[in-house]
Amino acid sequence: xxxxxxxxxxxxxxxxxxxxxxxxxxxxxxxxxxxxxxxxxxxxxxxxxxxxxxxxxxxxxxxxxxxxxxxxxxxxxxxxxxxxxxxxxxxxxxxxxxxxxxxxxxxxxxxxxxxxxxxxxxxxxxxxxxxxxxxxxxxxxxxxxxxxxxxxxxxxxxxxxxxxxxxxxxxxxxxxxxxxxxxxxxxxxxxxxxxxxxxxxxxxxxxxxxxxxxxxxxxxxxxxxxxxxxxxxxxxxxxxxxxxxxxxxxxxxxxxxxxxxxxxxxxxxxxxxxxxxxxxxxxxxxxxxxxxxxxxxxxxxxxxxxxxxxxxxxxxxxxxxxxxxxxxxxxxxxxxxxxxxxxxxxxxxxxxxxxxxxxxxxxxxxxxxxxxxxxxxxxxxxxxxxxxxxxxxxxxxxxxxxxxxxxxxxxxxxxxx
Numbered sequence: 565x566x567x568x569x570x571x572x573x574x575x576x577x578x579x580x581x582x583x584x585x586x587x588x589x590x591x592x593x594x595x596x597x598x599x600x601x602x603x604x605x606x607x608x609x610x611x612x613x614x615x616x617x618x619x620x621x622x623x624x625x626x627x628x629x630x631x632x633x634x635x636x637x638x639x640x641x642x643x644x645x646x647x648x649x650x651x652x653x654x655x656x657x658x659x660x661x662x663x664x665x666x667x668x669x670x671x672x673x674x675x676x677x678x679x680x681x682x683x684x685x686x687x688x689x690x691x692x693x694x695x696x697x698x699x700x701x702x703x704x705x706x707x708x709x710x711x712x713x714x715x716x717x718x719x720x721x722x723x724x725x726x727x728x729x730x731x732x733x734x735x736x737x738x739x740x741x742x743x744x745x746x747x748x749x750x751x752x753x754x755x756x757x758x759x760x761x762x763x764x765x766x767x768x769x770x771x772x773x774x775x776x777x778x779x780x781x782x783x784x785x786x787x788x789x790x791x792x793x794x795x796x797x798x799x800x801x802x803x804x805x806x807x808x809x810x811x812x813x814x815x816x817x818x819x820x821x822x823x824x825x826x827x828x829x830x831x832x833x834x835x836x837x838x839x840x841x842x843x844x845x846x847x848x849x850x851x852x853x854x855x856x857x858x859x860x861x862x863x864x865x866x867x868x869x870x871x872x873x874x875x876x877x878x879x880x881x882x883x884x885x886x887x888x889x890x891x892x893x894x895x896x897x898x899x900x901x902x903x904x905x906x907x908x909x910x911x912x913x914x915x916x917x918x919x920x921x922x923x924x925x926x927x928x929x930x931x932x933x934x935x936x937x938x939x940x941x942x943x944x945x946x947x948x949x950x951x952x953x954x955x956x957x958x959x960x961x962x963x964x965x966x967x968x969x970x971x972x973x974x975x976x977x978x979x980x981x
Contacts (some may be wrong), residue, residue, distance in 0.1 A: 566954035569759050570600060570862065572784045572980030574777055575977050577601040578764050578802070580756075580775070582626075583608020583951035584961045586970030587704065587789045587977075588756040594978055599783075601756055602778055604921045608753035611793075612924055614744030614965050617911045620864050621744035622827050626836070626915040626963040627924070628653075632739040635964040637748065642833035644751060647742040649862060654844045656712055662899060663845045670719030672849070675705040676712075694931045695729055696721035708851040714873030718821025718961070719928045728937070733958040742862060745963055763921070768805045769948060787977040791951040791970060795820045795923035804948075811950070814940040817933030818954045820924025822917050823872035824880065826855075826888045829909035830867045834859045834900075836960055855892055867896070867908065872925070877917050884910035885913040926961035927954035946980045949973040 577587045580895070591599040607613070612626035632638050641648060656676075659669040682698040699706045699721065703790035703927075713721045717729065741748055742936035759780060760965065767788060768775040776783045796802050797815035804811070834843045843859035853875040858868040869892045871879070879887045887912040896904050916925045929936060941955035952966050959965025 567780070568763070569783055570598070571782075571783050572773075573600045573786045574785070574981065575599045575974075576774075576783055577778075577789045577791060578767075578787040579603065579607040579610065579952070580605075580758050580760075580888045581791060581952070581964035582612060582749055582754055583953070583955075583970035583973070584610070584789070584791035585753045585756065586950055586967040587791060588758070588836065588970075589752065590971050590974035591682055591978070592756060597978065597981065599757060600783065601753075601758040602757055602762045602764055602776070602783075603760050604779075608758060608760075609746045609748070609749040609758075610614045611916065611925065612746045612749045613914075614746030614750070615912060617979065618829055618865075620746060620866060621742075622823060622866075622868075622912055623744050624912065626745045626824060626893040627740060627914070629739040629741065629745075629966065631733065631735040631959070633735050637964045638739070640752070641748050644748070646748055649740045649742055651739075652736075653858075654736055656708070656844070656846055657714060657843055659846060661843060661851065664849065667896065668849075670673045672705055672708065672859055675700075675703065676709065678973045679709055683726050684898070687928045690726050692727045692934050694722045695724040695726045698726065701815040705849070707852050708846070708849045711848075711854050711856075713714045714821075714852070714857055714875065715823060715870055717928050718925045720873050723928070723930065725929035725931045725934045727934035728960075731934070731958055732905045733961065736971065740862075741949050749963070753854070764802055766803045766805060767948070769945065770805060771782040787947055787949070787980060789949045789951055789970075789973045789977055791966075791973070793820055793922055793952065794818045794927050794954045796921070799923070806946075810942075811944070812844060814933075815954075817930050817936035818927045818940060819930070820916075820922070820926060821825055821872065822874075822876045822880075822912045823925040824849040824876045824888070824916060825912040826871075826885065826892055826913040828863050828867040828869070828889070828892070829858065829911050830907060831909075832904060832907040845896075845899055847892075852952075855895060857892070862971040866911070873980065880915050880917050884915050884918075887911055888913050928961070943976055943980075945953055949976050 766777040845857040847854035956965035
């Protein structure tokens with residue numbers, strides 16, 4: 565931690581998540597440009613956070629190298645010596661693991677593909693609408709389609725813009741890092757000029773220079789890159805003086821959904837369920853309020869539980885880890901028998917809605933707000949620039965999408981200087 569802050573810098577970066585780290589790294593390479601990254605937390609990484617329990621790294625936030633074959637962070641991780649686990653996940657394609665028949669599994673996959681096509685057709689229409697309108701009325705798999713939206717989009721289908729959702733690009737190649745995604749970001753931030761425990765409360769851009777008020781003092785900057793979640797902007801926890809209405813409107817149109825994780829230590833074996841070694845289970849195929857489960861990731865004695873949307877928010881409010889563990893234990897017992905209860909030990913859980921510096925997990929666009937990402941990404945007066953996963957047009961909700969926008973914002977700031 566910096567013991568004191570500089571009084572003036574050329575470029576201040578607000579936020580040391582994936583976008584802020586990328587911006588800081590690009591700016592640090594520019595000759596003759598002073599840079600300071602201001603981070604509210606006492607760690608770097610933002611919503612990518614790796615902790616260690618029972619000797620194993622656990623990703624409480626971002627975990628997957630989505631579109632790993634085109635993900636900018638894949639090569640960076642390899643160059644830093646990070647081991648990449650290249651086995652692709654089954655996620656919800658193996659319903660047989662959860663007690664479904666082969667015929668049911670095939671029917672589910674066909675229904676899921678049909679719904680994706682229906683969403684694409686709806687996205688091509690003139691008017692944006694909720695993704696839930698593409699469901700087949702009374703469809704057998706509607707509840708599971710909605711549940712998978714709370715996992716993948718962190719929100720229910722009725723709240724999701726079908727146009728924005730259709731713009732997301734995914735190559736289908738999803739890998740993981742043995743040491744954790746958060747560990748990678750912490751490594752990338754290691755040599756940057758970061759002031760921790762320095763939340764920014766106000767950006768005064770009335771004069772020639774920009775005045776930034778932080779918990780640790782005031783800084784004057786020529787340029788500012790804002791790389792904080794939309795939840796912070798929409799709540800005006802970070803105040804702009806004068807106000808920038810377009811940014812507030814865009815942030816309100818791009819709220820953060822919620823996706824949480826729970827980790828159990830697991831003294832058991834599920835190797836009989838799947839030949840790949842990574843076992844993915846779905847708690848229920850008939851209700852939206854359910855969890856997905858990854859048993860023995862990387863071959864480790866762990867079960868990782870994933871859940872989202874209003875269901876996840878309710879479990880946070882109901883008491884966090886104990887409430888999450890009770891629900892997950894009951895679902896796993898229903899799937900694998902009561903004997904599994906004595907093999908589970910709760911280790912850790914995330915609670916991103918209650919995290920004061922995140923207030924959610926990743927952004928989604930409300931119906932009618934599919935174009936707000938471009939509005940949020942646009943600079944203000946060629947002096948204030950915006951980055952973060954919510955400003956990515958095609959890779960929103962991902963660590964690499966945020967990283968790319970940080971580099972883009974740094975390039976814009978340098979060009980303006």
